[in-house]
Amino acid sequence: TAGASGCSLLAGTPQPQLLTSAAPLPRPYAVPLPLPEVAEPVRGTGGTDFYELTERAAEVEVLPGLRTPIQGYGGTFPGPTIQARSGRRTAVKLINQLGEPTVLHLHGGHTPPESDGFPTDLVAPGASREYVFPLEQRAATLWYHDHTMDYTGPRVWRGLAGMFVVRDAEEEALPLPSGERDVPLLICDRSFAADGTLLYPALGGRPGVREAYMGGVLGDVILVNGAPWPELRVANARYRLRLCNASNARVYELATGGPMVRVGGDGGLLAAPRTVERLRLAPGERADVVIDFSAYRVGQRVELRNLAGEGAQGRVMRFAIDRPERDDSAVPPRLSAVEPLDPSRAKVTRDFAFTSGSMHGGVGWLINGRPFDSERMEARPRLGDIEVWRLTSDVAHPVHVHLDHFQVLSVNGERPSGPPEWKDTVELRDAQTVEIVTRFTDYRGRYVLHCHNLEHEDMAMMAAFEVV
Numbered sequence: 214t215a216g217a218s219g220c221s222l223l224a225g226t227p228q229p230q231l232l233t234s235a236a237p238l239p240r241p242y243a244v245p246l247p248l249p250e251v252a253e254p255v256r257g258t259g260g261t262d263f264y265e266l267t268e269r270a271a272e273v274e275v276l277p278g279l280r281t282p283i284q285g286y287g288g289t290f291p292g293p294t295i296q297a298r299s300g301r302r303t304a305v306k307l308i309n310q311l312g313e314p315t316v317l318h319l320h321g322g323h324t325p326p327e328s329d330g331f332p333t334d335l336v337a338p339g340a341s342r343e344y345v346f347p348l349e350q351r352a353a354t355l356w357y358h359d360h361t362m363d364y365t366g367p368r369v370w371r372g373l374a375g376m377f378v379v380r381d382a383e384e385e386a387l388p389l390p391s392g393e394r395d396v397p398l399l400i401c402d403r404s405f406a407a408d409g410t411l412l413y414p415a416l417g418g419r420p421g422v423r424e425a426y427m428g429g430v431l432g433d434v435i436l437v438n439g440a441p442w443p444e445l446r447v448a449n450a451r452y453r454l455r456l457c458n459a460s461n462a463r464v465y466e467l468a469t470g471g472p473m474v475r476v477g478g479d480g481g482l483l484a485a486p487r488t489v490e491r492l493r494l495a496p497g498e499r500a501d502v503v504i505d506f507s508a509y510r511v512g513q514r515v516e517l518r519n520l521a522g523e524g525a526q527g528r529v530m531r532f533a534i535d536r537p538e539r540d541d542s543a544v545p546p547r548l549s550a551v552e553p554l555d556p557s558r559a560k561v562t563r564d565f566a567f568t569s570g571s572m573h574g575g576v577g578w579l580i581n582g583r584p585f586d587s588e589r590m591e592a593r594p595r596l597g598d599i600e601v602w603r604l605t606s607d608v609a610h611p612v613h614v615h616l617d618h619f620q621v622l623s624v625n626g627e628r629p630s631g632p633p634e635w636k637d638t639v640e641l642r643d644a645q646t647v648e649i650v651t652r653f654t655d656y657r658g659r660y661v662l663h664c665h666n667l668e669h670e671d672m673a674m675m676a677a678f679e680v681v
């Protein structure tokens with residue numbers, strides 16, 4: 214029924230579609246987990262570190278023995294990890310050596326509008342632009358990726374994504390695992406042609422081809438840091454894993470079969486650790502978890518599985534406990550102060566409906582019945598005001614709001630369990646209402662909110678708002 218009708222009935226609404234690889238796929242856990250290189254600043258002055266990121270075409274080995282053409286920051290996939298400090302300005306000069314215009318966005322960044330990567334603020338081929346991130350925000354696991362209007366899905370799929378870690382003194386004072394035992398894990402799915410080329414539905418190709426995938430594109434190979442079902446050798450000690458779901462449309466339900474202690478989310482540390490058996494992560498969401506491998510013997514292996522996936526897509530990676538190691542780390546019972554935003558002080562309540570519907574004579578994804586229009590402001594929140602936003606869905610949509618983190622008040626009328634936490638992406642499941650409370654601070658100007666299923670986003674499920 215994909216793309217068949219313009220109605221927003223659940224039954225007829227397109228779902229994500231799996232693209233099947235023709236390439237020979239490796240056995241799971243045969244490839245070691247790579248760690249993306251850490252970006253080196255080109256220079257640093259008083260309060261600013263300057264980086265350069267060159268977007269260029271490259272060929273990398275993703276599947277053993279095959280060359281995969283990518284578009285990558287620094288020609289790598291994922292791009293280099295940027296290690297930044299709260300309150301210290303990070304300036305990134307984006308140099309576009311691709312043959313097409315691009316936009317850079319720091320996902321989760323508290324960023325002034327001129328550097329936030331508004332989807333029409335294009336960097337032309339051959340041009341460059343400096344993005345300045347003041348990072349007046351708490352320590353958190355962020356990520357950066359392309360944000361070009363209508364083309365984010367294919368750009369990210371071809372490689373334009375990387376991790377961005379913000380640290381601060383509060384977090385460093387905690388005894389959480391650090392150094393080599395603080396590991397970024399950028400998870401995404403891809404599919405490959407027989408020669409190793411990435412598959413993606415043709416844009417503007419045969420009519421109907423892209424529409425068939427308007428529900429979202431799922432790959433059949435699960436990559437972690439760009440490697441298929443990799444293995445990480447670990448000591449029998451605690452590890453902090455910074456999980457980021459960088460997939461276009463795939464939702465993961467991660468589990469090891471043992472306890473995982475979640476210490477952070479999109480917007481940094483939780484108030485207190487939470488022990489979970491499974492962890493759901495929609496596109497765009499992050500989670501910081503501590504896994505204590507001292508619960509296992511040297512020689513044991515622990516799979517990180519995806520309970521939401523079938524067959525090979527039910528596997529993600531494996532940890533091989535290969536050595537004893539002294540471990541002074543701990544997960545303290547209190548991590549941080551998370552001040553609740555009080556919804557009774559909200560000045561405005563706004564509604565945002567995420568549905569499919571007809572647009573420009575075809576079918577697309579809409580917010581409040583309208584496709585994205587960069588000139589049209591869907592809302593004008595006032596700087597500093599608390600607001601309640603009521604988000605509703607037809608089918609599942611991971612909703613992301615730029616500029617500031619928010620707190621979830623209710624899901625279908627029920628309070629979420631546990632104390633509030635800061636998020637920037639929240640998954641609406643089929644036919645849900647999620648209320649969030651938010652407050653935009655420091656910067657006036659134009660931003661966007663959108664669905665982080667990247668095919669939905671590209672098919673117009675985005676709206677602009679202006680902080681006034």
Ligand code: C2O
Binds near residue numbers: 318320358
């Ligand atoms: Cu991760 Cu507006 O994007």
Ligand code: CU
Binds near residue numbers: 578609664666669674
């Ligand atoms: Cu969506």
